[in-house]
Structures are given as C-alpha cells and as structure tokens.
Amino acid sequence: MLTVAAEPRHHAPVKGLITNIYIRQKKKMSFRKVNIIILVLAVALFLLVLHHNFLGLSSLLRNEVSDSGIVGLQPVDFVPNAPQHAVDGRQEEIPVVIAASEDRLGGAIAAINSIQHNTRSSVIFYIVTLNGTGDHLRSWLSSSTLKSIRYKIVNFDTKLLEGKVKEDPDQGDSMKPLTFARFYLPILVPSAKKAIYMDDDVIVQGDILALYNTPLKPGHAAAFSEDCDSSSTKVVIRGAGNQYNYIGYLDYKKERIRKLSMKASTCSFNPGVFVANLTEWKRQNITSQLEKWMKLNVEEGLYSRTLAGSITTPPLLIVFYRQHSTIDPMWNVRHLGSSAGKRYSPQFVKAAKLLHWNGHFKPWGRTASYTDVWEKWYIPDPTGKFSLIRRHVEISNIK
Secondary structure (H helix, E strand, O other): OOOOOOOOOOHHHHHHHHHHHHHHHHHHHHHHHHHHHHHHHHHHHHHHHHHHHHHHHHHHHHHOOOOOOOOOEEEEEEOOOOOHHHHHHOOOOEEEEEEOOHHHHHHHHHHHHHHHHOOOOOEEEEEEEOOOOHHHHHHHHHOOOOOOOEEEEEEEOHHHHOOOOOOOHHHHHHHOHHHHHHHHHHHHOOOOOEEEEEOOOEEEOOOHHHHHOOOOOOOOOEEEEEOOOOHHHHHHOOOOOOOOEHHHOEOOOOHHHHOOOOOOOOEOEEEEEEEEEHHHHHHOOHHHHHHHHHHHHHHHOOEOOOOOOOOOHHHHHHHOOOOOEEOOHHHOEOOOOOHHHHHOOHHHHHHOOEEEOOOOOOOOOOOOOOHHHHHOOOOOOOOOOOOOOOOHHHHHHHO
C-alpha cells in the first residue's frame, strides 16, 4: 500500500516569510513609484514657474532699455508706461535725449510736454541731469499730466570732461557740463540704433515721428539743420557776418585748422536739434573724435575767439565736415532767443514743426520772442522752485 508522506511542519513558517518579503518589496516598489511621481510633478512645477518667470522677464526687457556697460553715466530710474496704441501696433520706440539742468528744468518740461502731446508714437525720454536734479524732476513729472510718459533720468558724470574743457567766463551757459551730453549719445542710449537729440529751449509742434524718420545717407552718423539754407536763417541773414560759416567757429590762423583743408566759407549747422544713426556713430568712433578735438582746443586754442554760437559746435563742425545729412529746416526754426526772432510772422511761427529759442533770451525769461507760444506747453512746478520771469506789463495784461 502506497503511503503519502505528510508535509513537514517547518514549511509553513518559510511560506509566511516569503509572503512577508513579497509584501515588503511590493510596498517598497509602491513607495518608489510614489516618490518618482512626486519628483516628476515637482520638476514639472519648477519648469512651469521658471517658464512663467521667463515670460515676465522677457516682457520687462521689452519695456526697458538696458544700461549695461555705461561708463561715467548712472541710470536712475525708468517708468515703463507705453501708450496702449503704441504697444498694440508694435511701433518702433523713439529715443529722445534732452539735457535738463536745475536752472532750466522748466524748459525741459515744456519740451517734453509738447512732444508727448503731438504724437501717437511710443517715445522714450532720456533726461540727462546732474546730481541733485533728479528728485526735483521726478516730483515734477509725477504730479503733472506727464506722469504717464516713459522716461529715464541719467546723471551725467562731469569727470568725462576732465582735460577736455577750458574754463572761459565769457562763454557762460555754453560751458556748463550738460552742454556736452550730446557728444555721448551711444552711452546715453546704449541699445538704440537711432536717436533724436534736442536742447531744452525748444517746443515741438509737429509729430516727432516725422523728424525721427529723417533719411540719413550711407556713412552719415547724423543729420543737422544747416544755417545757410534754413528757413529761419533766410529771415535774419542780413548783417549776420560770419556767424553762419566755419570761420565764425574756428580759428583759421591756427596751422592745425588750416591742415584740415576745410573751406572757411562752408556753411555751419546748428547742433541743438539733430537725428543720429548710433550704429554709424559707434562704427566711426564719433565720440572719441569729438573728445580729441576738445583736448586739442584746450592745448592750442583752435576755436574762434568770437565764437558765433555754442562751444559744442566747433568739434562737431570738424568731425562732420561734409559728412552729415540734413533735416527739414522747419524742424529747427531758431533765433527766437535773439532779437532776430521778432522778425518772424505769426503765420511762420505757427507753421514751424519745431521752435528753438537759441540765443541769450529764453522763453521762461523776460524778453524772448513768442513766449506765449512756449508758455502754452509749460507746466507749473509743484515744488515752486522754478518760476517764470515776466515783465510787469505782461503780468498786468494777463490779469
């Protein structure tokens, strides 16, 4: 008879042990899967946050102008509030550089107001100041109708001018450091390919986009309004002497000037308003060229002793001799800051795209021409530091 042996009793504990090991391994695998899932979710969440931040950064960079590599100029602030129609239309931003000293701050405010009011383009104002003016300017802008403009305040480092400017009490305002800010446009507006520079004693009556679109010839780094051919000069040219020619700015008795072979009768141009091709400006090292002639003037006295205009004009005339384009003369109707401005008819003044009070008399002072046109764009200083100077008879008439 066949007998079946009974299963040994010790197999039961072994079976239980195997089962426990299996369960523990299964739990470990489950925990591992959970950990992997959590890790994947964490990575996905991190990438999502990173993507969101990148989009935010990209948006910010589209609204701001980078100032990396600025030497001698310190950017202070920027208000990125572009008009909605400009953002939606993807229009090109127009950089406008204006120097604003404390004693002439009202002029810069009026100029900015006139530009902003007469264009639908996206304009960025680069307002160049000295230390101490920024707070005053910022409070003025933030408390007026200009609080929505896009602007950047840049402090001008006067050390840039060491060894390049000779003190001359006869030059007055033209010797002030901010006068030379126009020489450093690529530093002021480092990321722009093109920019407009204008003095603070102007009012813009046309659309700044038209001036910005001024065509520059190949190889030309700037476009100016020439003195001999301008509409405003034709009104006041009589008795002008040499003030519209190179000889009115440079000393042709000096050998270094004669060696340049520039005709003394060449028509000069006004540097108070111009359009710059900054790509070409950088390529030709225009700033370095201008600084070279500034230094040589300090050493040798190359400028005319009877300087016909701003001390910034002579080096510009040399560097841009027959190498500049021209702007529409109606975009720099000048001499309103001299007695010659009184010869303009109201119709001519109204037709001008830009009015320029170059000369001794400023529109915030007593005796300039057409101050009523300028005052239409002036915004009173909320701090009371800047105030208009008006003759008693004018105040009486206003009342």
